[in-house]
Amino acid sequence: MQAVVQEIVGQMGNEKAPLLQVLLAVQDASPRNYVSEEAVRAIARSMKVSRCRVYSTASFYTEISLKPRGRHLIRICGNAPCENAGRTAIMEAIQQELGIEAGETTADGLISLEKVSCLGSCYKSPAIKVDHQVYGNLTPEEAVAVIRSLREGGEQ
Amino acid sequence: MAMVEITINKRTISVPENITIMEAAKLNGISLPSLCNHPDQKVKANCRVCAVEVEGVKNLVASCSTKIAEGMKITTNSPRVRETVRTIVELILADHPQECLTCIRSGECELRQLAFKLGMKEVQGVKNTKRLPLDFSTPSLVRDPNKCIKCGRCAEVCHHVQEVGILYSHNRGLDIGVTPEYGKELKDVACVLCGQCVLACPVGAIYEKDETDKVWEALGDPDKHVVVQVAPSVRVSIAEEFGRPSGSIATSKLVSALRLLGFDRVFDTDFAADLTIMEEGHELLQRLQTGGVLPMITSCSPGWIKYIEHFYPELLPHVSSCKSPQQMFGAMAKSYYAKISGIDPKDIYVVSVMPCTAKKYEAARPEMRDSGYRDVDAVLTTRELGRMFKHEGIDFNSLEDGEFDLPLGISTGAAAIFGATGGVMEAALRTVYEVVTGQTLEKLEFEGVRGMEGVKASSVDLGGTEVKVAVAHGLAHAKQIMEAIAAGEADYTFIEVMCCPGGCIGGGGQPYGTTNAVREKRIQGLYEVDQKSEFRKSHENPAIQKLYADYLQAPLGPVSHKLLHTTYTNRCQHELQ
Numbered sequence: 011m012q013a014v015v016q017e018i019v020g021q022m023g024n025e026k027a028p029l030l031q032v033l034l035a036v037q038d039a040s041p042r043n044y045v046s047e048e049a050v051r052a053i054a055r056s057m058k059v060s061r062c063r064v065y066s067t068a069s070f071y072t073e074i075s076l077k078p079r080g081r082h083l084i085r086i087c088g089n090a091p092c093e094n095a096g097r098t099a100i101m102e103a104i105q106q107e108l109g110i111e112a113g114e115t116t117a118d119g120l121i122s123l124e125k126v127s128c129l130g131s132c133y134k135s136p137a138i139k140v141d142h143q144v145y146g147n148l149t150p151e152e153a154v155a156v157i158r159s160l161r162e163g164g165e166q
Numbered sequence: 167m168a169m170v171e172i173t174i175n176k177r178t179i180s181v182p183e184n185i186t187i188m189e190a191a192k193l194n195g196i197s198l199p200s201l202c203n204h205p206d207q208k209v210k211a212n213c214r215v216c217a218v219e220v221e222g223v224k225n226l227v228a229s230c231s232t233k234i235a236e237g238m239k240i241t242t243n244s245p246r247v248r249e250t251v252r253t254i255v256e257l258i259l260a261d262h263p264q265e266c267l268t269c270i271r272s273g274e275c276e277l278r279q280l281a282f283k284l285g286m287k288e289v290q291g292v293k294n295t296k297r298l299p300l301d302f303s304t305p306s307l308v309r310d311p312n313k314c315i316k317c318g319r320c321a322e323v324c325h326h327v328q329e330v331g332i333l334y335s336h337n338r339g340l341d342i343g344v345t346p347e348y349g350k351e352l353k354d355v356a357c358v359l360c361g362q363c364v365l366a367c368p369v370g371a372i373y374e375k376d377e378t379d380k381v382w383e384a385l386g387d388p389d390k391h392v393v394v395q396v397a398p399s400v401r402v403s404i405a406e407e408f409g410r411p412s413g414s415i416a417t418s419k420l421v422s423a424l425r426l427l428g429f430d431r432v433f434d435t436d437f438a439a440d441l442t443i444m445e446e447g448h449e450l451l452q453r454l455q456t457g458g459v460l461p462m463i464t465s466c467s468p469g470w471i472k473y474i475e476h477f478y479p480e481l482l483p484h485v486s487s488c489k490s491p492q493q494m495f496g497a498m499a500k501s502y503y504a505k506i507s508g509i510d511p512k513d514i515y516v517v518s519v520m521p522c523t524a525k526k527y528e529a530a531r532p533e534m535r536d537s538g539y540r541d542v543d544a545v546l547t548t549r550e551l552g553r554m555f556k557h558e559g560i561d562f563n564s565l566e567d568g569e570f571d572l573p574l575g576i577s578t579g580a581a582a583i584f585g586a587t588g589g590v591m592e593a594a595l596r597t598v599y600e601v602v603t604g605q606t607l608e609k610l611e612f613e614g615v616r617g618m619e620g621v622k623a624s625s626v627d628l629g630g631t632e633v634k635v636a637v638a639h640g641l642a643h644a645k646q647i648m649e650a651i652a653a654g655e656a657d658y659t660f661i662e663v664m665c666c667p668g669g670c671i672g673g674g675g676q677p678y679g680t681t682n683a684v685r686e687k688r689i690q691g692l693y694e695v696d697q698k699s700e701f702r703k704s705h706e707n708p709a710i711q712k713l714y715a716d717y718l719q720a721p722l723g724p725v726s727h728k729l730l731h732t733t734y735t736n737r738c739q740h741e742l743q
Contacts, residue, residue: 047348050347059331060325060330060331060332060334061331061347061355062321062325062331062332062333062334062336062346062347063325063331063334064347065334065336065347065348066334066335066336066347069336069337069338070336070337070338076348
């Protein structure tokens with residue numbers, strides 16, 4: 011872990027590296043899509059800051075998880091525009107397809123489902139975000155299709 | 167200094183430019199309230215209770231963080247300001263345990279005082295559903311997260327003054343907590359237990375682990391011979407608990423008050439400080455003569471010891487093997503004193519009064535029982551002792567003067583200044599100079615190691631040999647010296663490190679309201695004690711001379727080695743789970 015972190019921190023300027031970017035990069039490099047306690051320590055060592063500071067920033071942003079998640083992350087917007095455009099039906103379809111509730115991870119560790127405040131994509135509500143890609147103007151069937159293609163891709 | 171004209175509450179006044187509204191108001195007789203502001207810290211502006219109106223600005227502004235400008239019209243007393251500030255305080259109180267009657271901070275709580283000052287009559291919407299567990303994990307400190315108002319003062323002192331960095335604000339919104347990472351307990355992180363967070367905290371969210379009940383119990387036990395030792399810096403701070411000005415010297419009243427509490431003997435840690443100088447001074451000479459590890463670093467400050475054990479364990483060979491005065495006293499009380507008084511050491515109960523929370527941890531270290539009994543049985547901070555005096559209704563200021571008991575109450579001015587940054591160094595130099603040169607030191611004051619500067623470097627001529635010394639106080643400054651040693655850039659022979667800013671007089675067990683300004687007054691008090699002392703060099707202490715003649719034989723001898731020296735532990739932070 012120290013080597014992975016050191017490489018990321020080194021590329022971003024060592025002690026002058028921006029902590030938030032480091033955390034995001036470390037999370038991206040994690041197979042379980044999160045920042046582990048070991049990683050928090052490694053970042054603190056590499057950047058010569060206290061573990062507390064690293065944990066503080068990591069715990070502030072919803073974008074960063076301190077708990078293991080699935081390899082893929084599906085975020086569903088819970089705000090009013092998406093709600094009005096049929097978010098509930100999409101959520102139900104996805105939960106049924108995956109067999110998990112929001113905040114949970116599939117048993118195979120492949121997919122985590124999260125409800126978030128806004129994806130900044132109200133113009134194409136209802137929207138979901140799969141990893142770094144936003145899908146909008148969805149019907150429940152289309153949302154399920156996105157999930158299935160993700161699973162097929164994941165099983166390859 | 168350029169001045170600008172501003173208006174505060176319709177009164178036009180001239181104030182220095184580039185100061186804050188809060189400072190300008192203060193200069194003109196108005197103390198605006200604040201909970202997050204602290205005179206020794208940078209502005210945080212997160213409590214918002216210092217809000218005021220500025221003409222032309224839509225929202226109220228935080229007066230602690232807003233600079234004045236020419237022509238600014240400020241209102242601190244409008245109904246809008248009053249209502250807003252009361253609402254903010256009410257919101258804080260609604261989220262605060264309503265336990266003021268039994269809170270350890272009760273009488274001195276800044277939040278409670280503010281609520282009183284604002285005439286709060288009721289608190290609406292009190293919610294006491296949240297009950298987070300208290301952290302009792304260390305011998306020194308208790309953390310009560312329920313009382314935390316998230317002002318960030320503890321985190322700042324922990325990160326910037328001490329650079330230990332184990333307390334910080336975590337999470338967001340309602341879930342914010344100021345804790346170690348992952349909400350860990352203090353025993354599971356590299357906390358050095360200095361207690362500077364206690365002094366910084368405006369409320370009762372972190373405080374010393376109270377040992378007064380233990381001491382009451384010992385005092386009430388007819389089979390116990392209870393002796394007390396008092397650290398140098400307590401004599402210049404305890405009177406503050408009874409309304410006297412900072413730095414007031416209260417040695418004699420303190421002795422009388424301790425007798426009234428019922429201690430069988432009232433002794434002085436200063437005696438053991440003189441003993442420390444004898445051992446440490448000779449250890450330094452031995453290292454110089456035998457090519458030992460240099461620079462040698464002092465070992466009196468238990469917060470400092472825990473710090474180096476966590477953060478620089480590879481430098482531990484630099485640390486003197488001498489126990490601190492507190493522990494030397496305990497070891498002597500249960501060996502030498504037991505022998506001369508004919509009391510079985512198992513019946514001797516040693517209480518120490520310290521300016522320090524880390525001393526509680528030090529006394530509990532497993533290696534501190536070389537006489538076969540625990541050196542020190544209970545450690546009270548200055549605050550705890552103040553509470554005991556108040557509990558007994560002791561009218562401290564009007565007591566008759568008392569004197570320490572013999573022989574463990576005899577000490578020198580050199581020991582008294584242990585409590586001030588640079589004091590151990592100065593005391594050691596007075597003795598080492600005379601031992602090495604065989605000549606009488608003409609000027610006892612080593613000005614180069616005195617004062618509040620963070621790192622002080624100086625050099626001393628020891629009969630033709632130039633010895634370079636350094637003094638650091640506050641762990642951020644100690645860290646600078648450690649980095650220099652690690653990089654091979656520190657050519658010092660002897661280094662004094664004190665964990666707390668100002669030295670022990672600024673310790674985490676001292677009365678609330680310990681600011682840097684207060685620290686300087688206490689330091690002056692100690693130098694005055696030294697100035698007025700009959701003996702001012704540790705090796706001239708007649709009780710110490712007799713101790714060596716009758717019992718220890720010689721510094722660094724086998725008895726000393728067994729009872730007065732110790733070992734350290736690698737507590738490297740990277741291995742903490």
